Amino acid sequence: MINELMIIIFAPLLAGVLAWIFDVKGIREGVAIIGAAVPLAYLIQAYQTLASQPSIQYSIVLSGFKFEFILYHLSWVFAMIAGVVGFAAVLGMVSTAKDSYEWLFALMSLTGVYGVFLADDLISFFIFWEIMTFASFMMVLKYNRKASLKYFLLSVLGAYAMLIAIGIIYAKVGAFDFTSVQRVFYQDAMRSVMGSDTLFSRNELLLIFGLFLTAFGVKAGTFPLHVWAPDAYSETNQSYTAMFSGVLSKAGVYGMLVIYILLGTRLMYEFGNIGAAPKFGYVIAFLGGITIIVGGLLAALQEDIRKLFAYSSISQIGYILVGIGVGTALSIEAAIYHAISHALFKGLFFLIVATIIHRTGKTQFKDMGGLAEKMPVTFAMAFVAILSLAGIPPLVGFASKWLIFEAVIHQNMPILGGMLFFGSAIGFVYLIRFTYAVWFGQRPTELDDTKDAPLPLAIAMGILALLNVVFGIAPGIVAGELNKIFGKEIIQGTIWELNLGFGRYNGLFITIWLVVGILIAAVIYFLGAKVRRVPVTDTYQAGNPVTMDYNLTIRRNFFLPLKETLAFWLRMSFDRLYQDIGSWVEDLAETLRHYIYNGNVQAYAWYLAAILIILALWGV
Amino acid sequence: MSIGVYYFGAVSLILIGLYAVLVKKNLLKILVGLSIMETGVNLLLISIGYIAGRSAPILSEGVGPNNAVDPIPQALVLTAIVIGVATTALALTVAINLYETYKTLNIEELRRLRG
Amino acid sequence: MMVIETALKALLILLYATFVGFMFMGIIRIVTARIHRRVGPPIYQPILDTIKLLSKKSSITHGLIYDFGIIYALGATILALMFIPLGGVSILRAYGDLILITFLLEIPMLGIMFAAMSSGNPWAGLGAQRALLTLLAIQVPLGFAIVALGEFYGTFSTYQIVMAQQSMGWSITSLPLLLAAVAYDLVLQAMFGKEPFDIMIAPGEISLGPMVEFGGKHMGILQIQHAIALFAETLFFSNIFLGGAVITAFASPIINTLATLVVLLIKQTAVLMVAIFIGAIFPRFTIDQAARFYWKWPTIIAAAGAILAAL
């Protein structure tokens, strides 16, 4: 019987290929949904087996490489993220996918992500990483060449950096699988502690760490390498972006964890640590901090709804990176918790964006507005998502952000703590920008007949919103799973409460008291006089009603003052830097080709003569 | 009259041929340079097989196996000459065709395919 | 039994907080008036205004969110109130986490924004934008102040901080926390919506900003929310920086709680007075001036505090 790991990994790809071959409207969607549901079912079924045995393993030999796959707690958590958000995204795609081309590559990227999470050796990790990158690239290629080219080049640059690092490790360790690599690095760490000469010199370690950091930094969209994310996330089928940003960015985060698993001890001893946090982790934390701020501020200044959420998902990943960077057991668990919550609310947001674009066909803020009445269901989902992302207590966003805050500040890292606070406020800010521009304010006349979300999208959004609320009120469920990863009770407390000793958070009490507060306020409200419903256009305008042509709205350029205060910083943009490098290389190629292959036989003969002279002089 | 003279002659022939190919602008002169180079190479081959004081390796009653020059390079040169002829003949047909189409044999102008 | 007892306690806290909150609003109006050398309205004037607003006959609404936003704001403020330790009386004291309370004090702003924006009035949108930018501006010094506190005491539970201050003396006695307190006080200025940073509700320029569309009972609820918020913020500040109040000298617990409430009241009024004095003197900043100000001096002070606390 094929091992269930293989089914989990290759079921989506198989479904994708079948959907691509049988290009019939009805069958295609059914096959795809089954393709996404099967791995999810197997993962849930694997939960029991994981309770009994530590992990499920499987290995095959392919062209001289031994591929190994493993499912243990950490990879189970990440695989579940991929499963749930992937399934929701596939459900969303049922209504927004145009042709079978998108089905094939969306499901192929899902296979790639599963493969990355379940891989147990460097080569299969690299191969599935490439498949994931290629599939998601093809999704973007269909819509826009420039964005897809930028995305492909940066992520392939990352992939090749990883390949060189794997090569260097393979040259020294002689094997690929995680266990032996980890063992060799651990022995190396012990040797460096005893002061004897080590397998890896210091700058080799720096090189490997730098290469891995670029590879995973590109995928997670950390600060200097984030330029591809806004274009790539916005230039593709929006419900696919739910999976693209919700799940695929987690591969980058998982990669960072792999660095910790493999090289953690060695780097710790090599570079020492500040307080309990390893010094090398500090780099990741700082990059994460800068990513939060840059991502958030740019998100607030965007005019396109997809770009806003692309930048916002970059800044949210910054949080996870800060959590991982701090490096203590609590902070890594907080990071994974935030990875889960980010996948949930970001997946939900992009499904909402998909519904809006699907129904209104508009993507710019300036021609949207006043959709709250027309799309109540989607607005309710958006309200839940906004509360969760902004980190308002009863929802999951707050629980994970709170854990990261506690973990970071407890490690005496003032600057990072300040960055985190600033990040949470920015999150607040661009959400209101989105809410005001899309849901409230004057509605342009042509949007008057917009219908609400189609059924499959509504179901998908429902699943994610429900999970957001459930994990918010009962954070203990997730904390329990996370503790299994580290084997010991890092986050104590019951199913409703997270207790860290120096800080306690109880989801249940907060929800009860919030409801009590709202009841009191409602009582006061209904004691007052009866209310007369007034249309949105009839506002306090000293008499003259606000008509369409006189539509006073600040949907466009909502944060002009912020843009002015940040004017100095906005001039520097890494996007333009990479653009210039690209065009410089192309011009170099142009001149090079023009001069070397100039078509004159004599010149070619001179090249031959030159080689002869070199051979003679050099004496080989 | 040591063997060096032949080697020197052969190598200088090759260099002259190379010079012609590298400097001359007219295509035909380049082809002539090429064939000079080939003759130089053939001369080098022959001179390698030469043993002083022996006659050509044609077995006749006066000439035995041990008073003839080493025959193998001679055989090699035969094929090399044939190949040289074939290449030059083909090159000339191509040159004629070039002249018919472009009305020039100057290397500088024959540069349509480039970049 | 336990449930009734907590319910009673909650009711007590709520009434006390609302009453004191309105008194604070009265004090603000009187003191500012006195500074301007005029008599100023009686201290219970805000209560009269709120009752007038609540009893208005006709009132308009722009849809569900317009109403729910206001209710949500008041509910969140009541929730925040429950967490802050109020001497012996508070209920969720054990869960009063520094970060949780800071977030809860910011949430009412979200509720008001939602309600104001759903009204479709452009002035409300403009007010919302300015409120958010102010929030963005104050977040940096606020963050550093909380970080300083967290690192200095090594714990996030407000109750443990209050207990620690009983033994180690008030927070502002130690340098790092003094810096943090100064920065936090400047931040309070904006959270109260007082003079130099109240661009978001500038009556003259953008007709009260977010509040422009509110009238009748919506405005009444907002007044109550403002009162409780005033009380909660001052209480939080006095707890974490001015040592709160834990008096066990008297025999019966009732007197003890009364004494703590009195001590806390004195500290809260002190904080309020500081805010009023600053408010009465300074003219109004524009929004980018406010942002640049907050990102310059208070941030440096708070960051210095945080770094010193970390060492």
Next chain:
Amino acid sequence: MNLQFASLLIALPLISAFFVPVIKTISRKAVMPFLVIITAVQTGIAAWVFEEVYTGGKPIIIMAGGFKPPVGINLYIGHFAALFVLIIAVAGFFMAVFSMKSIGVEPKDKYAMLFLLLMLGATGMISTGDIFNLFVFMEITAISAYALTAYNKTGEASEGAMKYIVLGGIGSSFFLVGIALIYGSLGTLNMAQIAQLAGNINPTVAQAALALLVFGLAVEAELFPLNAWAPDAYQAAPHPVTAMFSAFVVKAGLYAMVRIIYLLRDTQAFTGILRLVLILGTITVVIGELSALRQTNVKRMFAYSSIAQVGFMAVGFSLGTQAGASAGVFHMVNHAIVKALMFLAVGYVALELGGTSIEDFKGLGKKMPLTAFAITVGAISIIGIPMFNVFWSKIQLILAALKVGKTGVIALILGASLVEAVYYIRLIHTMWFESANGEKVKENFTLGVIMLLLVALIIVIGVFPNAAWNIAQKAAADLYNVSQYIKNVPLLPGVSP
């Protein structure tokens, strides 16, 4: 079946080449089908030889004229030669079928003859065991390649051919000088014996000989400065011929160079030459990829990309390790398949739409879906996406290089393959996602079948690379450990200069 039938591999193309005029007199239209039949028979024999060598495990030695080496010339068909002769035969068969449709210019019998001579030369180069014989077969390949490049009789074709002749001529004459030096010092031409006696050549002569031999063959194997003729020749030659050029003619030249370098392993100059070839290979990859970046003519773009891939193989072989050699061979096999497919497809597009510039490729997905699909699969596999065949050889090569510690070289090569990804993706985008006028073209059935067969081969090797990898490893072993090579060739004892 007596093993000596393997010599038919050389004899068959030769005889049938001279039969072609006879067939022409019988009927003009019979020439092309005759060519297809001959190539089919050749593929049969090659498959039989491949079967024989890989099951038996022992190479087939054929003594020309019954003389035992080193006196006589012997053909040494080991694992590598068997594999590559099969590739030549199969590629030749496909291109023969393609040229039935695509060759319009009149003297078709001349074309058939040259086609067979080209195949003969390449097969000879790969299977010969004697360096002068190698020179002769190389010249046969070169001359038929010159003639085939000039076949279209257009100005461009003769210009391309002229460049090829001049540079090829210089290269081969220096190659002959190298052979002369080797013969002068060792007195033998048989490769096995050279390998045995390589130790006692005096160092300077060995250096000069090795340098000249490698120089001569590098012109044929298109290393960096010497490959200036290649893009013009590829572009000017008729489409099936270009496919054959990149599929096996270049590889035969590269094989010969590598075989001679490995033969002279014991000379001091060995490591120096390897370093030189490594450097040249890396530069070839970088320059090849960069110059393909802004190409408007797709055929020339593929020519540059194939040059770069050949440079990549040269790097593989020049690592000097067993892993490097097997990766190089595996890359040769994969590259042959993919490039044959790509040039076939480009040729077919040029045939149907009249040109190979980028504009003709706009919206190809709608006009000729099957060909567009073939080119896309080829392009994706060349970029190195997993689940396609070139990926496996690229991974093996990179890991082999990193094992030897060549990090800088690999960084350059990966950077170059990034550039390669750019222009292939631009092509894919123009083909599928840019709209163009022009109606749907009815695609030829036989060519469609061939293309689908090659695509299937690419995907099969991509998904199940084990079989191909083992063959590549055996072939590399045959190439790499020369001691085994010497033992296999039955040398007459005692015959030395």
